[in-house]
Amino acid sequence: MAYQKIVSSGAVYKGKTGMWLYIFHRITGVALFGYLILHIISTALILLGPEVYEGAEAIYKNFYFRIAEIGLMAAILAHAINGLRIIAVDLWKRGSEFQKQLNIISLVLFIAIFIPSTYKMTTSYFDICLEKSQAGTTLTDCMIRPLPDWKSK
Amino acid sequence: MSTRTDWGRREPPLKGSNFELYGWFFMRISGLLLVLLAVGHMFIMHVFNDTLNLDYEFVAARWDTPYWRIFDWLLLTLSLLHGTNGLRVVLHDNLNDLTIRKLALSALYGTSLIFFILGTYVIIAFVSQS
Numbered sequence: 001m002a003y004q005k006i007v008s009s010g011a012v013y014k015g016k017t018g019m020w021l022y023i024f025h026r027i028t029g030v031a032l033f034g035y036l037i038l039h040i041i042s043t044a045l046i047l048l049g050p051e052v053y054e055g056a057e058a059i060y061k062n063f064y065f066r067i068a069e070i071g072l073m074a075a076i077l078a079h080a081i082n083g084l085r086i087i088a089v090d091l092w093k094r095g096s097e098f099q100k101q102l103n104i105i106s107l108v109l110f111i112a113i114f115i116p117s118t119y120k121m122t123t124s125y126f127d128i129c130l131e132k133s134q135a136g137t138t139l140t141d142c143m144i145r146p147l148p149d150w151k152s153k
Numbered sequence: 154m155s156t157r158t159d160w161g162r163r164e165p166p167l168k169g170s171n172f173e174l175y176g177w178f179f180m181r182i183s184g185l186l187l188v189l190l191a192v193g194h195m196f197i198m199h200v201f202n203d204t205l206n207l208d209y210e211f212v213a214a215r216w217d218t219p220y221w222r223i224f225d226w227l228l229l230t231l232s233l234l235h236g237t238n239g240l241r242v243v244l245h246d247n248l249n250d251l252t253i254r255k256l257a258l259s260a261l262y263g264t265s266l267i268f269f270i271l272g273t274y275v276i277i278a279f280v281s282q283s
Contacts, residue, residue, distance in 0.1 A: 030240065040271060046209065046279060049209075053208075117196075
């Protein structure tokens with residue numbers, strides 16, 4: 001019974017990578033649920049018309065939120081790929097024999113998808129910012145402005 | 154080499170209910186679908202398009218076809234169910250006080266239900282004003 005209590009009352013047990021991935025999966029899961037709720041609220045504003053909806057969306061269009069979006073991408077990708085790893089361990093007959101390999105494949109897969117996505121999300125931010133701003137706007141301007149003022153175009 | 158596979162296994166419930174088994178299985182199935190739906194949604198919105206270009210027109214054009222409304226509703230429903238079940242397990246594991254646990258679970262189910270109704274209403278009721 002003492003053993004039973006240890007394994008079921010907390011997130012930390014004497015595991016290694018598997019234990020940390022388990023904790024990581026829960027943290028990203030809870031964070032993504034929180035974001036999902038916020039996202040439903042901001043999207044629901046579309047029923048109130050273009051002004052209200054785009055006014056709310058404007059809050060998301062600064063550089064600080066772009067960094068948050070890259071974090072969101074990381075959380076989604078990591079949760080998805082780790083979820084696939086869990087499915088492989090659980091449902092593939094020999095999954096538990098190849099846990100180390102599966103961990104490495106998951107990490108490689110994450111990096112292979114996350115790095116190009118981040119590159120695109122970063123360069124595209126500056127491209128659009130420069131394109132929609134007046135001549136003379138610098139990359140620093142794109143980063144420090146609190147809210148974009150290019151909506152009129 | 155013998156491999157132990159019973160780490161962390163709990164005592165089976167006395168009365169036979171398969172709810173937790175179905176819950177476990179549901180997380181795998183909805184998880185697989187969400188890899189397509191949620192990761193697909195992220196790539197469509199953030200990589201192939203850019204959220205800087207997201208405006209009323211974009212959503213109106215998207216929801217002009219029923220297919221995207223169905224896509225978005227499936228994404229809404231599955232992510233809420235997957236997230237609610239995941240949080241249910243997290244709360245069960247981390248809250249030992251039964252009263253607090255019950256309160257937290259009720260708040261969770263209430264929140265999920267409200268946001269499911271709100272999201273479904275928005276996807277069905279949206280009519281473009283432009």
